[in-house]
Amino acid sequence: MNGSALHKTAADCAEAHPGAQLEHPFGPDWEVYKVRGKVFMLMTDVPGWPVVILKADPGEAHALREQYSRITPGYHMNKKHWITLESGEGVDKELVEELVTDSYRLVVAHLPKAERPVDPHTYGTGTRAAR
Template structure:
């Protein structure tokens, strides 16, 4: 999966936007004003992206995949950093992006969830 494909997967989600609050090298993807992904998508390959994750699943994924580590400079209980080195399928990465997005959206007020046409679980 390329950096452009990762960016496209994040921005394809309803209401998602991209900002650069930490400088041009780090893209921050938000929905409803809350971060669901932080990516180092340009520069030296391979790209990496940090994603929210349910704590128990985060530990499981780290044990199963060398490319998934505790979130770099983030709450390691709730964030994983994924190195996109080809060892994970594009579908797995897209699923992780969607799960991260869902975790953020489910914490938004009902009015915002309704505006996004988000369906729970």
């Protein structure tokens, strides 16, 4: 998957989630996706290459970094709770959609129950790609 496909796949997936909103609080070079005001995905170009920055469970983030050379600690974010995804070997549509959905679910799970647009424990679990 190339960089423009990475951004398009991630954006299409993010926009499909209930309550997701795109904002540009850091200028036109940063696309920031939020649910109920909380960030779950950022997209930008880090000199020369497109990246997607996503929230991840710390244990899962470590495992992902071990498994995929194109997943690194979160760019300009808390390195324990965020990952950066680049296009390249092993990065396909299913992985991108799974990571975006996981990030969204993690953020929704920390919202007050009355503000949750979906049940984070069941939402998106039927479409998870096997790793």
